[in-house]
Amino acid sequence: MQHAVNLYPLIGVAVIIVGFLLRFNPMLIVAVSAIATGFAAHFPIDGVLAAIGSGFVKTRVIPLIILLPLAVVGLLERHGLRERAQIWISGIRAATPGRLLMVYLFIREITAALGLTGLGGHAQMVRPLVAPMTEGAAEVRYGKLTDAVRYRLRAFAAACDNVGLFFGEDIFVAFGAIVLMTTFLKEAGIVVAPMHVAVWGMPTALAAFIIQSIRLHRLDGWLARVTGGAKPAANDTAATAATATTTTTAAERDAGTRDTTVRTQGENA
Incomplete structure (x- = not known):
């Protein structure tokens, strides 16, 4: 014979979702969710408090495990x-x-x-x-x-x-x-x-x-x-500048050659 499953304890999930949507304090949300779940599962108040207390005692070293890597990461960020x-x-x-x-x-x-x-x-x-x-x-x-x-x-x-x-x-x-x-x-x-x-x-x-x-x-x-799209790469910009410089130098050289030719023709005349 199968018994009906009590789904009311899942109300704790709804409490967590609503709490985070409203941006309440996370610790307060978790505590209220645990109490709501316990009441929905017909736990006595002393049983709910005992479960919360035992869970806190078992995980009291977790903050130290979390804070140590954070301290290392903070030092690394400070040094670039x-x-x-x-x-x-x-x-x-x-x-x-x-x-x-x-x-x-x-x-x-x-x-x-x-x-x-x-x-x-x-x-x-x-x-x-x-x-x-x-x-x-x-x-x-x-x-x-x-x-x-x-x-x-x-x-x-x-x-x-x-x-x-x-x-x-x-x-x-x-x-x-x-x-x-x-x-x-x-x-x-x-x-x-x-x-x-x-x-x-x-x-x-x-x-x-x-x-x-x-x-x-x-x-x-x-x-x-x-x-607005990708900006020109540094290499492309440098290549463009080099090409422009080369073109300018060639134009100046041609202009100088023409001036020399004109002066030479004038002296011969």
């Missing part, structure tokens, strides 16, 4: 990490913001599929490296950027990290979400191997990569329209 990233990418003439982000999306998705989720991230990778490199590639090709364009490039860089991580980690067999799905399906009477869930996550990851790549290709087109 962002500027060096922009200078390095500006030397690659074929690089565009869309192409650069496609490469990062591919690397992020592949490494997440292998379980290396810590190789990327907004704080340790996007802000100090990926976003400045994207802006540098745009400046080399399109010139000086407005603030609106810079914010859009940063948003796309963060989105690539999110997409690559979210859909890439679903391919990793030992990922917690796969274990959760297989456990939930097993309790519902559906036995599924974790490997099967991971394999069927590959088409979704591939579709996510293709869709995001199309968006990045359209980003390059949008940049070209907003900025």
Whole structure:
């Protein structure tokens, strides 16, 4: 005999969505969501508080794990990490913001599929490296950027990290979400191997990569329209200047030759 599944505890998800849309404090949103979920699941108030307290005790070392990389990244930025990233990418003439982000999306998705989720991230990778490199590639090709364009490039860089991580980690067999799905399906009477869930996550990851790549290709087109097209490359400008100088020198030489010929004819006359 099957029992009806109580879906009211999912109200906590709605609380989180509404809270972030209204831009409330994240800690307050999570706390209210936990309390709402507990009440919807008919937990007593002391059980809800005990669950929140035990969760806090188990994860009290997480802030230290987060703050240490942030301190290292902050020191690197202070010593010119962002500027060096922009200078390095500006030397690659074929690089565009869309192409650069496609490469990062591919690397992020592949490494997440292998379980290396810590190789990327907004704080340790996007802000100090990926976003400045994207802006540098745009400046080399399109010139000086407005603030609106810079914010859009940063948003796309963060989105690539999110997409690559979210859909890439679903391919990793030992990922917690796969274990959760297989456990939930097993309790519902559906036995599924974790490997099967991971394999069927590959088409979704591939579709996510293709869709995001199309968006990045359209980003390059949008940049070209907003900025009025690519500016002349430095090499082309130098070649043009050299050609103009050569032409001017040749014209001056011809003019000098004509003057000498005229003077010689006058003296002979």
